[in-house]
Amino acid sequence: MEIHTNIPLKNFTTMKIGGNARFMTDVYSKEEVAEICQNAKSKSLPIFILGGGSNVIATDKGFNGIIVRMRISGFSVINDSLNSTTIKLGGGENWDAIVKRTVDMNLSGIEAMSAIPGTAGASPVQNVGAYGQEIADTLQSLEAYDTKIDKFITMQNSDCGFSYRDSIFRGEAMGRYIITSITIKLSKNQPQPPFYDALQKYLDDNNIKIFTSKIIRNSIIEIRKNKLPDPKILPNTGSFFKNAIIESWQLNDLKKINPDIPTYDMGNGHYKIPTGWLIEQIGLKGKVLHGMRVHDKNALVLINESAKSYKDLADARDEIIGKIRDTFRIQIQQEPLEI
Ligand SMILES: Cc1cc2nc3c(=O)[nH]c(=O)nc-3n(C[C@H](O)[C@H](O)[C@H](O)COP(=O)(O)OP(=O)(O)OC[C@H]3O[C@@H](n4cnc5c(N)ncnc54)[C@H](O)[C@@H]3O)c2cc1C
Known part of the structure; x- marks a missing residue:
């Protein structure tokens, strides 16, 4: 080594x-x-x-x-039944290459998570997700090295504490486990509506009426091309902020002043508010703060245009968080973790 x-x-x-x-x-x-x-x-x-x-x-x-x-590789089918296929993946496998390979096998369950950069081993950390799917929906178990007891362990889905863009791996157990493999169970049935709003709109606009995982993957790739800058050209981490989760009394208060506020009912008395919308409302979409540009096509994304240091990024982030807090009384959170 x-x-x-x-x-x-x-x-x-x-x-x-x-x-x-x-x-x-x-x-x-x-x-x-x-x-x-x-x-x-x-x-x-x-x-x-x-x-x-x-x-x-x-x-x-x-x-x-x-x-x-x-960098651990591996892609092995460990169970194949009438309706599903279970696959074990090395932690260092490229995520999008896996999605492509499973779609090519006519499997469904992760196709809406196409074109997300990164590795399989990182996918449980923030319960990676997009367009209505998240890894918590398909992950069966994972193997990890537990640095506390110096042993490899197996964790089931229910041990991971998954919630929206969150898990124990970025919470109470941050830094403790090194995920060496994940095992996912994918369906042999093709994806069925209802689809996530933005995906459904794309399908309608393009008159797509037959849904296969390949068609969904290609649609997602097209949608993302227009919304997310390629990090190889414009440095970014995708969504820089998590969407805001608020309670119904907060939503009622907000609606008095902002009747058009877009919401997604999470079904447990909590509502998701698109943080990109909040940033747009305070006039920062497309603006540059301390060398960081708020992406003009998706205000959730911050692009490092000319920031000289982490301090520049932190100043831009804090300015945005402060303005959202002062305007809407909502505390938004940074999505990427820090070294
Ligand atoms: C353009 C763009 C678009 C994106 N779109 C999305 C999206 O749609 N949905 C979404 O959820 N995310 C999205 N992301 C964020 C990111 O791609 C995902 O979070 C991805 O899972 C990160 O993988 P990574 O290998 O790059 O992890 P890293 O950035 O290297 O690590 C992220 C965290 O996970 C930990 N970690 C990494 N690997 C392991 C491991 N094997 N074991 C234990 N801990 C580990 C790290 O210590 C770190 O804390 C996007 C990013 C970009 C740049």
Whole structure:
């Protein structure tokens, strides 16, 4: 296992910001995961697991420990029944390549999550999701190295504490588990309506009336092309803010002043408000703050246009959060985690 020193984290994160990692290494097997964790522990060095770096912001101080890049591969069908196929995936597999491969097998369950950057192993961390699907819907179990007890463990879906863009892996157990594989169960039935509003609109606009996972994947790729900047060209982390979740009394208050506020009823007395809409209402869509541009096609996305440091990004973020709080009395949250 090669260990590199003083590596600029901006080269390994899609926001292209931040200081250096003291050490960095790639792991290709479970044995290497165990080895690097025990090595780090013996030297009292913290570790941080990195996938594709598409949902992580590196701060200016960098990381005084070992960045472990998850590179474990694997795609194996472990069960095939009349209605479903269960597949075990290595934590380092590219997410979109997996979606494509399962769609090519005529399976459905993750096709609406097409074109999301990153790795399979990171998908449970923020319960990755898009256009009405999330990994919690199909994930059966996962294997992880538990750095607390120095053992590999298996976790079932119900152990992961999944909720909207959240799980124990970015909450109470942040940094504890290194996910080496995930097992997902996909359906042999083709996707059925009702579809997510924006997807349904695209299908209607294009007169698409037959739904296969391949047709849904291609539709999603087209929709996303117009809404999300390619991080290889314009550095970003996709949605920079989570959508806001509010209670019904807050919604009633807000509706008095903003009767047109778009809402999604989550069915438990809570409502999702598109944060992009809130940012648009305060006039920041397309604007540049401290070198960070609020994307003109999707105000949830911040693009690093000319930010010189993490501080610039933090200043832009705090300005947006403050304005939303002052205008709507809603506290919005950053989606990407920080190193
Ligand atoms: C253009 C663009 C569009 C996006 N669209 C979406 C979207 O539609 N929906 C969505 O949910 N997200 C979206 N994202 C965010 C991101 O792609 C996902 O969150 C993705 O799952 C991150 O994967 P990654 O491998 O890049 O993780 P990283 O950014 O490398 O890591 C993210 C977090 O997960 C942890 N982690 C990574 N791998 C492991 C592992 N094996 N074990 C334990 N912890 C791990 C890291 O420590 C870190 O805390 C988008 C990002 C971009 C740039």
